[in-house]
Amino acid sequence: MTKSANQTKDKILEAANALFYRDGVRATGVDAIAARAGITKRSLYYHFRSKDDLIEAYLVSRDEPNLAAFRRWFGSSDRSLEDRLAGLFDGLKRATHHPDWRGCGFLRTAGELANMPGHPAVRAASRHKQAIESWLADEFSAAGVAEADALARRMLLLIDGAFSAMLVHHDTAYIDAAAAAARDLGAMAQAKG
Missing domain, CATH: 1.10.10.60 (Homeodomain-like)
Structure with missing residues (x-):
């Protein structure tokens, strides 16, 4: 081209x-x-070729920048896992304060296309969420967490739940509650490891 x-x-x-x-x-x-x-x-x-291809490209273009933001918020391995999780959820909370924030574009798009599970954008959203989960599992494993995959899945549920609750309620107390649950899960996982 x-x-x-x-x-x-x-x-x-x-x-x-x-x-x-x-x-x-x-x-x-x-x-x-x-x-x-x-x-x-x-x-x-x-x-x-189609609007569907453009919708997929829209999500693909958001994948790496969003993952980079998560990595930045989570921070470096010289901090405790508790501090890193707090940083991640603080970053999520700050993002929701931006005047243009409309929730997670991946969740919103997948929700709009829920009746079309094979849509290329739904698959792109799934790949993005899997990438976040995989990245978290790698981070938790490197931090010595024994059940890193399970903890990563729980963290993804907390993140997406916080995004969804914020979209509905516009109340950051939901992100604070998710952050507290994340810290508790992280502490329990480290105690097992």
């Missing part, structure tokens, strides 16, 4: 990211994305 074609594709993805995240994937039409990107609908379809 030429530099110009890559720039156009990037503009489309940037527009899709803004509109899909803000308004949802079903409510956002390709006309609106093309208009925001400053291109024609025909050009959009040159780069993405």
Whole structure:
């Protein structure tokens, strides 16, 4: 692909990211994305075969930046596991204070497409959640937690539960409660290890 074609594709993805995240994937039409990107609908379809492909690309483009944020919040291994978990949930809490925060884009998109479990975006959301779980399992294993995989799955449930509760209630007390549960689970897991 030429530099110009890559720039156009990037503009489309940037527009899709803004509109899909803000308004949802079903409510956002390709006309609106093309208009925001400053291109024609025909050009959009040159780069993405379908809206479904664009929705998948939207989530794929969010995967590594979101995982990088989680890694940054969790911090380095020179801190205790309790401090690292506190850092992770503090980061989640700070993210919810951003005026443009609309919840987890992966959960929201999968929810909108729940009646289409084979949709490429649902698979992309699943891969993202699996990547977070796998990363957490690696971190817990490196910290000496004996049942690292089980703890990682529980942490993912706490994270996604906190995101969901925040989306519904707009009350950070739910993230604080998830953080407390995470610290308790981490302490119990380390005591077993």
